[in-house]
Amino acid sequence: MTHQYQSHIVWTGNRGEGTSGYRSYDRTWDIAIEGKPVIHCSNDPLLGGDPAKMNPEDLLLSALAACHMLWYLHYAAVDGVVVLDYQDTPVGIAELGPGGAGRFASATLHPKITLQPGSNVDVAHAIHGRIHEVCFIARSVNFPITYEPVFVFADK
Structure with a gap:
């Protein structure tokens, strides 16, 4: 089974001269998906x-962390x-x-996860090791991803 994802990128950096020179345009754009x-x-x-x-780079790192989080919540x-x-x-x-x-x-993820009192921290920690097998983003990148979670318990 396949899924299709689509985005719409609109360059917004034309100052009136287009790319007539290296410094004549801005490196800005919008992600503009209908709805x-x-x-x-x-x-x-x-x-x-800007x-x-x-x-x-912000978007890739954020997508990686969000995908990990969503799978973590599912497994939890x-x-x-x-x-x-x-x-x-x-x-x-x-690296340049x-x-x-x-x-x-x-990339290193640093999730701070608040658990309900009585939750099993060993199980909570082990979930992280299963996510790389299913997360679309983690499975699509070619660099190592590590996890350094911190677990806290909510006040009763």
Whole structure:
């Protein structure tokens, strides 16, 4: 079975001269999918982009963490682990090669997961090891992903 995903990217960086020169245009665009909020994006600030806007690296890292979270919540529900809150601050490490070509070398997810008192922390921790087998994004990237979860229990 296959699924189709579609996006719509609209370049917004034409200052009136198009790409007539290397510095004559902005590296900005919108992700504009019908029926969804527009996401304004820019190049990485290291490459002259707008630091207030999402860049492709932000989006990839966020997609990876979100996919992991969604599968984690699924397995937690199936395994009887009650999650009350889930937050992540993933970190991606990028490498720049000769000529400026870059790639992600690794990513580490840092989920902070609040569990209902009485939840089995060993089961909660083991769930992370199963997600890479099913997460679309994790299965699609070619760099290692590690997990450093922190578990806390909610106040009774």
